[in-house]
Amino acid sequence: MTSELIHRLHFAFTITFHYLFPQLTMGLGLLIVALKTVALRTGSEQWDRAARFWGRIFAINFVFGVVTGIPMEFEFGTNWARFARLSGGVIGQPLAMEGVFSFFLESAFLGLFLYGEKRLSRLMHWFSAVMVFVGSWISGFFIIVTDAWMQHPVAYDRLPNGQFQVLSFWQLLLNPWGLLQYAHNMTGAVVTGSFVMSAVGAFYLLERHREEYARIFLKVGVISGVIASVLIIFPTGDLHGKYVARYQPAAIAGMEGLFKTEAGAGVVLMGQPNEETGQIDNPIVVNDLLSFLIYGTTKAEVKGLDQIPRDQWPTALPLLYYAYHIMAGLGTWFVLVMIVAAFLLWRGSLYRSRWILWALLLSFPLPYIANTAGWMTAELGRQPWLIYGLMRTSEGYSNTVSASNGLFTLLGFMGLYLLMGLLFTVLIYREISEGPEPKIPAAKAAHAD
């Protein structure tokens, strides 16, 4: 295996595992604010307990997110040194800003939120929940700004030594690509949060246990879930897709498996891209739909891979195609299941309809898959570029770190993360089976004193 491949896998593996946690904390952060707000307005102890319960789940996810996030910032230097050297003057900025503006805020208020309920007023405790939410969303913003610049570099020039430098601070932060991606991504995080909260509610109801909390979880989860599931397709996904089509035609062609330029291009619902023959095997196509989605008319011409030089094709074409199709397919399922659930909630029969509760329960892993597939679409679509049009991936990895050293640490991370994944599952399982009711003071704690 080549060094380049190892370093790519190293980053891809660690960031994919990492993002399982922040996508929940960012979504849950918003939902906890909703729970705390109701608790504050009504003075309901039940809603407060619900917030505390999700606060504990949040805390576990947060710690896993933090410890798996630290390697990400290091890996720019350890595994992608040549990239870091040239790009520090641009993307070092949002990365440093994430630390300075978000992590301090988030960690400070999370400490207050988790440990300080007895030391703070109710309003102040609500406020710390809001600040935890704000902190996590600011953090997401700076990461998206970083990625957006790699996808769509703006506001830069090059110094004589080859380094990139920011020309406009605001243009970097307000990169239109980044804003669209941010809206799409954060909605994705809310979808994950909503599905997880609904699934726990559904689980309790199906078990006929803690039903009063189950109803709170389902109400909040389904309402936010239906809103987010719609927003993620329209307008955020739609606008983001159009922007990608305009600036990364190779990525769109790869995502859609469009080998030949066509007027009135269709959307392939299913089928396998065949790189050798340059066509989709066994396709099921909706005619003209792709032209319509991108340009608003069924007759428009969409650029296919045939118009793109072979050395600029996305390097993992089939993976890109499948990742995109998995994301889009799951997105459709989310809308479907959440609209039905919301309708039943409105009609007052959601809590009795066991079939939809089962559907909600079993759907909770799917947003994780969809978010991961979405990120794979974005990053594989960018290939073979590291900074789109400016620097190739093959020019960016650390060539002083040999493939075998890279493989060694990659395997190390895999082992460690496997163990952590198991621990995480156990911890969350325990929290869910203990539920939101306050624990009876354990006899064990007493005998230790």
Add this chain to the structure above:
Amino acid sequence: MGFIWFWLVAVMIVGYVVLDGFDLGVGVLHLFLARTEAEKRATLASIGPVWDGNEVWLLAGGGTLYFAFPLLYASAFSGFYLPLMIVLWLLILRGISLELRNHIEVGVWRALLDAIFGLASGLLTIFFGAALANVLRGVPLQADGYFFLPLWTNWQPGVHPGILDWYTVIGGLVALTALTALTLHGALWLTIKTSGQLEQRARKIVTPLWLLVALLTVVSLVATMVVRPASLNNYFNYPFTFIVPVGVIAALAGVWLFNRKAQPVKAFLSSCFYLFFMLAGACWGLYPTLLPATTGADRDITMSNALSGPHTLAVGLVWWSFGMVLAVGYVVFVYGKFKGKVDVGSEAH
């Protein structure tokens, strides 16, 4: 501009060592000092609300380094690849074991997690000490500005050293200085935050730790002068900067004195000053070099050849100052809210 950013990065590193330093030290100590389950919980509760925020200084410092001196970041991080990966794994193990402990009631598991937490904390201080020593000693930079260090070679700090050699660990004891200094730092924190027998024990252990730190400080300073005599140039060129070693001594004296007089907050602050002066002194010894080359001074990574573009840095100064004012505000606020001794049992989690 280079001068400013050099010291801003230095400030963040000092901030990290001073703040995360005590919770690393507490991590080491809770293996020895806390005997009952209640004491263990008190020990860990003293850092529970703040350790994660303290670690943020490392991330923010790393980000600032990446932004202000990309060449240094790229070269050092890829060159120190293996030890950095080990540091990452230790940070992960440490964070997870601390968090897990709050969720698991079984004694055997807790004992295991405590051991992992303590061991990871201790190893981290050693690695950080070794990292500092590696920077002070220099690394075998190639002409293109990169290098790759094995974990050890022949244990000599020559042209082709390893991460570990007699200076960084065995003789120079810089790594061990870090371990003991931060353990002392943690012990002082415990004298502030805990009560009863635990507090007594923490206070008692300060004396032997203090003696060890004082001894190791002298040894490591002498060793540094031997390994890199150029470290002293700045001091002789600007003699008023000898205030730094004076500050080290004064701060050490303060730790001793205030601990004797049972004024734990002042003793802890003295220890903060000790760490500050030690690190500031090390930075000043390097300045304006960022990473010395053992392969010839013309290959040194210096402030001027590693600096980001001028516009980047000018804008950075604005948001950095603004952000750090906020950050310090949060830190003060949180520490204020959790002021006083920990009260085990009443804190919610």
